[in-house]
Amino acid sequence: MTHIEELAALLDDAARDARPVAQIDPQGRLGLDEAYAIQKASIERRARRGAPRVGVKMGFTSRSKMLQMGLSDVIWGRLTRDMQVEEGGCIDLGDYIHPRVEPELAFILKRPVTAGMTAAQALACVEAIAPALEIIDSRYADFKFSLTDVIADNASSSGFVIGPWADPAQDFGNLGLALAMDGHVVQIGSTAAILGHPLRALVAAARLAAQAGEELRAGDVVMAGAATAAEWILPGQSISVEIQGLGQASFKAN
Template identity: 45%
Template sequence: MITQETAGALAAVLDDAQTSVSDTPSLADTHTLTVDDAYAVQAALLARRTARGERPTGVKLGFTSEAKMAQMGVSEIIVGRLTDAMRVVDGAEVELARFIHPKVEPEVAFRLGRDVDPHDPDADLADCVDAVAPALEIIDSRYRDFRFTYEDVVADNTSAAGYAVGPWLPVRDVSDLAVHLTHGGSRAEGTTAAILGAPVNALRALLDMARRRDVPLRAGDTVLAGAATAAVALTPGVTTCEVAGLGRVSVRSV
């Protein structure tokens, strides 16, 4: 287990990469990290951001597709943290100069209607959701040449960089809805079933991770359940995510 001082130093490396918009080598080049170590670095990274005045706004899940898990050689999701500095208003402009090599993914977002105690044995996260919406997530790995380990991704706050959420709607079944991602002249098609078989399964997995990783789940938090298609490079233009029965959300990158 790395020391708190080392976790803080590695968090500083990643934070500096993000704020200076310059990539950094894999942490594995200089340190052997366990998954616990990686979450300690992530926590230190979030502490740096909140010390600058950022406010936590929710959580995001990664590796929610079987193909991605197999690619990374893992069997569980990863959890990252969202802040208000990452939030993009639906339809608004987002400056590409903020990012190193951004990509964008279509997702389903849930909103928590009340605080959740992950250690409550009777807690059911799905019962605490009061709204659902289409969403876009901007991911931006801070690692050079996209060379990273599983632990690197966790430490880097699961590549969290930005997110936009469409209009919130009352809770409904989103188990197998068609998803369309359009960007410029390209189009990707998928289904919400790609998210652990159904997005509600992501909520169950999140509750378990929140219990083990001491992730707070508060009323009003946004939960990004995971990608419904492969990510595409974010370049200048309009990106739109449309989820059948939920509507659409878009951003304009400049």
């Protein structure tokens, strides 16, 4: 087993067992290519267990977060079949280490989106858009990690909930949204917080996937990135996001 495979197994086991591990690269000595290789190897382990990739998620799509992390580009991770939570369904917090939730907008594709496409060309490949929630859960102890740590750990992605699908012909570049917990609004934002327009996240997703030798395929789900800061998930909570004109996505935590 190579060093990449060993680290992929460590993180994969940590996710399956909901058991925190120490940072694998606290000094930031791994290259980005190595970090993404670990992520890919970890996701391939899931695929061999019957949970193939069904899409991708974008991370650090907020300009302020990018500056905070000293980045000039977004990061990405893979979504696998076992990560999807039924809309309105329940999660067991025992399956997570220290989960948080972010409100997002999701795309589903009717045609492949390839690197180099313009935003208009990418939009023509979109079947529908939807309000969505992403459950993030770093596998590292105390939620502490370097940039390469988080990339290797599938950009902290752990689950996603998709609301009702809607026509992408409407203008969704600056839709108001609210994240609520137990009926109380805890975050207010706009889809414009996602790189200025969520379509930019879709274009970036195609570019980054191509760099890894993959493509965004027909039927793939693309989570565009967080529109507000994340909130911790506590036992017994009902969590929802409502996006102007698109409706609501929700789940409960047990």
